[in-house]
Amino acid sequence: MPSAIDRCRNVPDFRALARRRLPAPIFHYIDGGADDEITMRRNTQAFEDCDLVPNVLVDVKHVDMSVTVLGQRLELPIFCSPTALQRLFHHEGERAVARAAEKYGTFFGISSLATVSIEEIGRATRTPKLFQLYFHRDRGLTYSLIERCKAAGFDALALTVDTIVGGNRERDLRTGFTSPPRLTLRSLASFAIRPRWVFNFLARGKFSLPQLEDRVPEGTDITVSVTDYFSRMLDQSMNWKDAEEVRRRWAGQFCLKGVMSAADARRAVEIGATAIMVSNHAGRQLDGSRSPFDQISEIADAVGGQIDIICDGGIQRGTHILKAIAAGATACSGGHMYLYALAAGGQRGVEKALGNLKTEVERDMKLMGVTRLDQLSREHLRYR
Numbered sequence: 001m002p003s004a005i006d007r008c009r010n011v012p013d014f015r016a017l018a019r020r021r022l023p024a025p026i027f028h029y030i031d032g033g034a035d036d037e038i039t040m041r042r043n044t045q046a047f048e049d050c051d052l053v054p055n056v057l058v059d060v061k062h063v064d065m066s067v068t069v070l071g072q073r074l075e076l077p078i079f080c081s082p083t084a085l086q087r088l089f090h091h092e093g094e095r096a097v098a099r100a101a102e103k104y105g106t107f108f109g110i111s112s113l114a115t116v117s118i119e120e121i122g123r124a125t126r127t128p129k130l131f132q133l134y135f136h137r138d139r140g141l142t143y144s145l146i147e148r149c150k151a152a153g154f155d156a157l158a159l160t161v162d163t164i165v166g167g168n169r170e171r172d173l174r175t176g177f178t179s180p181p182r183l184t185l186r187s188l189a190s191f192a193i194r195p196r197w198v199f200n201f202l203a204r205g206k207f208s209l210p211q212l213e214d215r216v217p218e219g220t221d222i223t224v225s226v227t228d229y230f231s232r233m234l235d236q237s238m239n240w241k242d243a244e245e246v247r248r249r250w251a252g253q254f255c256l257k258g259v260m261s262a263a264d265a266r267r268a269v270e271i272g273a274t275a276i277m278v279s280n281h282a283g284r285q286l287d288g289s290r291s292p293f294d295q296i297s298e299i300a301d302a303v304g305g306q307i308d309i310i311c312d313g314g315i316q317r318g319t320h321i322l323k324a325i326a327a328g329a330t331a332c333s334g335g336h337m338y339l340y341a342l343a344a345g346g347q348r349g350v351e352k353a354l355g356n357l358k359t360e361v362e363r364d365m366k367l368m369g370v371t372r373l374d375q376l377s378r379e380h381l382r383y384r
Contacts (some may be wrong), residue, residue: 002140002190002212004017004345005017005344005345005348005349005352006352008341008344008349008353008356009064009356010316010356011179011283011317011319011336011337011340011353012316013030013209013343013348014170014340014341014343014353015336016338017254017340017343017344017345018029018030018089018136018339018341018343019031019328019341021194021197021343021344022089022194022197022299022343023187023190023191023194023197023198024175024187025130025172025175025176025177025179025187025190025317026088026089026177026343027343028171028172028177029085029126029171029172029175030072030089030336030339030340030343031173032169032170032171032284032303033169033171033172033282033284034167034168034170034284034285034286034287034376035167035168035282035287035288036287037283037287038283038288039040039280039283039287039288039289039290039291040282040283040285040287041283042283042290042294042311043280043282043283043291043292043293043314043315043321044204044291044314044315044316044320045166045291045314046291046292046293046294046314047293047314047317047319047320047323049179049383050293050323050327050381050382050383050384051233051381051382051383051384052322052323052326052368052369052380052382053118053320053379053380053381053382054293054369055368055369055380057369058249058369058370058371059371060275060365060366060369060371062371063123063362063365063366063371063372064371064373065077065358065361065362065365065371065373067314067325067331067373068330068375069275069310069330069331070128070130070155070156070253070255070275070308071155071156071274072155072156074105074106074107074331075103075105075320076105076106076190076327076357076358076361077319077331077332077353077361077373078106078265078315078331078332078333078334078337078352078357078361079101079106079107079108079109079110079130079331079332080097080100080101080106080107080109080333080334080335080336080338080347080350081109081277081279081312081334081341082109082110082111082114082130082131082158082334083109084113084114084337085111085113085114085115086112086114086115086116086164086342087115087201088115088201088207089205089342090146090200090341090342090343090345090346090349090354091200091201091204091346092123092133092300092342092346093114093115093116093139093342094110094114094115094116094121095120095124095347096342096346096347096350097117097342097347098121098124098125098127098254098352099125099347099349100338100347100350101125101127101354102125102126102127103351103354104235104351104354104355105130105249106127106129106354107127107129107130107156108121108129109129109130109131109132109158109333110123110129110130110132111132111134111228111261111358112131112132112145112211112212113134113208113209113211113212113229113355114132114210114211114347115208115209116205116210117210117211117343118131118145118148118149118152118154118210118211119148119150119151119152122150122151122152122153122209128155128156129152129153129155130154130155130156130157130158130159130255131145131149131154131156131157132158132257133146133157133158133231133246134162134163134230134234134238134300135148135157135159135160135234135235135242135246136144136235136239137233137234137235137259138215138233138235139235139331140215141215142156142246142256143249144215145312146240146246146250150250150252150275150359152156154252155252156209156252156253156254156255156275157246157250157252157253157254157255158254158256158257158275158277159208159243159246159247159254159255159256159257159280160257160258161238161243161256161257161258161259161282162258162260162279162281162285162286163230163258163259163281163285164238165230165231165236166228166230166231166233166238166285167281167283167284167286167287168228168287168372169283176185177381179228189197190200193362198347203237203243215293219281226291227285232364235345240267240271242363243271243273243301244271245357247271247273249274251348252276253274253275253340254264254273254274254295255273255274255275255276255277255308256273256275256277257276257277257278257279257311257312258279258280258281259276259277259278259279259299260279260280260289260292260295260300261295261299261302262295262298262302262303262366264298265303265307265309266302266303266309268303268307269303269306269307273305273307273371274308275308275309275310275330276297276299276303276305276307276308276309276310277310277311277312278292278296278299278310278311278312278329279292279311279312279334280292280312280315281313282306282313282335282336283313291313291314292312292313292314292318292324293311293313293314293323293324294328294342296311296324296327296329297327297328297378299328300327300328301328301331304328308331309328309329310329310330310331310332310333311324311329311331311332311333311337312332312334313334314334315332315333315334315337316336316337317357317359318357318359318360318362318363318364319328319360319363319364322358322361322364322373322376322380323381325376326343326377326378326380327381327382328378332376337353337357338350338353338354339370340353341353346354368380368382
């Protein structure tokens, strides 16, 4: 009989299973966005406003799903975007996601707020590795993370530029979500009826944020919301000169994560970035902003061919990936598409989620009449 993971055919299936397995505050941390969550919903809905136009009578017996982005050849055109606090979602956390990404030959990214250290990922992971950097007020901390990534052999660095303050994540305010989790009268029952999650969280090592624990108290025992962390710990004076200094210190494949305008994409080229992630932080920062897919064509018209363009956010189907690449993206990345799967089943869940997308991309390329992703163009798109 197929297991619950085997029966997950798509992202909504994984979401439903994750909801059953996670305490409510933690599920809603993954699931929620800012303010009225308009932008969070728009991230996926934007793809529905665009139709694909296939060609037929093409020999598609063999298709090539690979892309080259941030200096690495990936076997899949989508990778696991760096996300924080993964051990809250499953006790294997980033380790599970890294192993799944390695199986499918794609990038694996870890956050400054990861629950596994830069050094462990560097030792244990052969797949291409991306580190997502938050620019802290403590610049010594920021620059030390860059040096640690160099020493650990990371392949690329992504500076997040859209968290100058924390977004208004009202679901987290309602549930009392913090990191580490803090029990409240409201949330107690939700934790109590999920004893497996509680056992795994308490029995499999102390929760910590290894990138921070030796520098700031928020890396160990102090409960703090992510919104508060952004507002208190990150440097609100960060500007283009700071981004250029990070690029200079890193001196490798360098990405700005959170670029949404053509003007900023041009500035990214000017400071020597090799990629941008067109991203609105999964709709968790500025509600009412455009979706990444909404902006791909405009940004590609401005800087296409000069810099890698990564469509980050809202991806739930293989057709979404093909639409983004046809609009001008080099590759895609996502968080929700694997975080629900991680919560639902650890490494096996993430492997199933990536496998679903791989199957869809291969089938959809054949149905579109293309054998390589670079054959896709806006001739294959029509907007409603």
